[in-house]
Amino acid sequence: MDIEDTLLMIPGPVKVAPRVLRAMSKPMISHRSGEFGAIYSECAELLKEFFQTKNQIAIMTGSGTLGMDAAVAGIIGHEDKIVTISNGKFGERFTEIGERYGKCVPVKFDWGMPFDLDRVEAALEEGAKAVAMVHNETSVGLTNPAKEVGRLAKKYDAVFIVDGISSIGGNEFLTDEWNIDIAITGSQKALAVPPGLAVVSVSPRAEERFLAQSASYYADLKAHLKSARKSPAQTPFTPAVPLFFAMQEALHMAAEEGFAARRERAAKQAESVRSAAKALGIELFPQTNENSHYSNTVTAMKMPEGVSDDKLRGGMKKKGVIVSGGQEQLKGKIFRIGTMGVCSSGDLLRTIQTLELILLKEGNIHSCGVGVEAMSRVLDS
Ligand code: PLP
Known part of the structure; x- marks a missing residue:
């Protein structure tokens, strides 16, 4: 690549x-x-x-x-x-x-x-x-x-x-x-x-x-x-x-973008990742409460059932998309997608599309598109 x-x-x-x-x-x-x-x-x-x-x-x-x-x-x-x-x-x-x-x-x-x-x-x-x-x-x-x-x-x-x-x-x-x-x-x-x-x-x-x-x-x-x-x-x-x-x-x-607009964009982008994860049956990793929230800059998700870190992140890497794994005791257990800086809707859609292709190959989903659609609905809202 x-x-x-x-x-x-x-x-x-x-x-x-x-x-x-x-x-x-x-x-x-x-x-x-x-x-x-x-x-x-x-x-x-x-x-x-x-x-x-x-x-x-x-x-x-x-x-x-x-x-x-x-x-x-x-x-x-x-x-x-x-x-x-x-x-x-x-x-x-x-x-x-x-x-x-x-x-x-x-x-x-x-x-x-x-x-x-x-x-x-x-x-x-x-x-x-x-x-x-x-x-x-x-x-x-x-x-x-x-x-x-x-x-x-x-x-x-x-x-x-x-x-x-x-x-x-x-x-x-x-x-x-x-x-x-x-x-x-x-x-x-x-x-x-x-x-x-x-x-x-x-x-x-x-x-x-x-x-x-x-x-x-x-x-x-x-x-x-x-x-x-x-x-x-x-x-x-x-x-x-x-x-x-x-x-x-x-x-x-x-x-030029506006400091507040940039923060709002990150919030929407992270929400779109969470929405795609939900549509694909992927669980979010952290526990939240009234004072602790899902991050707007990084979404941590549990590794889907039966899929190894190597298959998921390694497979995505072969298709040109780099996402992070878990650190230390979370190695192989979670994967993480960043939504910071100048990340675009196109970048996010490509990431989820690539994730879907891996999940399809591993037999976790039967067809592609639900994650991308869920993400797109949030991004367009
Ligand atoms: N603190 C947080 C929350 C981070 O995300 C990082 C890097 O990922 C660090 C500290 C360490 O920063 P650096 O690697 O730039 O020294």
């Missing part, structure tokens, strides 16, 4: 628009120039629309995890407690990071299960400098209750750190309204930029509670914020300049 014909439907990295790819091939500029500073400042301003914040934004060269690492390293010292809530792979990553820098108090739920807020509150009652959670748990396709945890963080005066890596730009994400002190995203998700930039917003409250010295030299948020506030805006170290070109172009695209 020609790489040009391959359709990437994983929950990041996502498809990148040709005009964004072209922007990356511009001649190099000095990262200490006014030209670079203008790009940085414009990106930071536009990113505030995605983050729904007035807080200062720092753009760092590195993947999303760098943003998570920077947040915890800047706030948590050896003697400080951090409550880390998890119901999937990336929540558990916060626990691993917390254990590196301080005293971690994990509040752990089974993968794909909603948070029990009473357990979160009980952990916070014991006293903690910070609480960290993942808004959109990519590994299980569940959107967690950031607003409700934000309320608890405020009540117990803890710095609220939220991984919005697969959320910001796709799901509703209200940094300021939800009391989020440090919010993080990565360029390769809903921003539809190639991987390599981490974006972090930091509230004045979090800045007041920074450690005198971050445990990280490279990811020292104080240094990144200081450089971002310079005129022209800068980064402490040499950034991945072509990725800034790409980010600026991708944000122009988002502004």
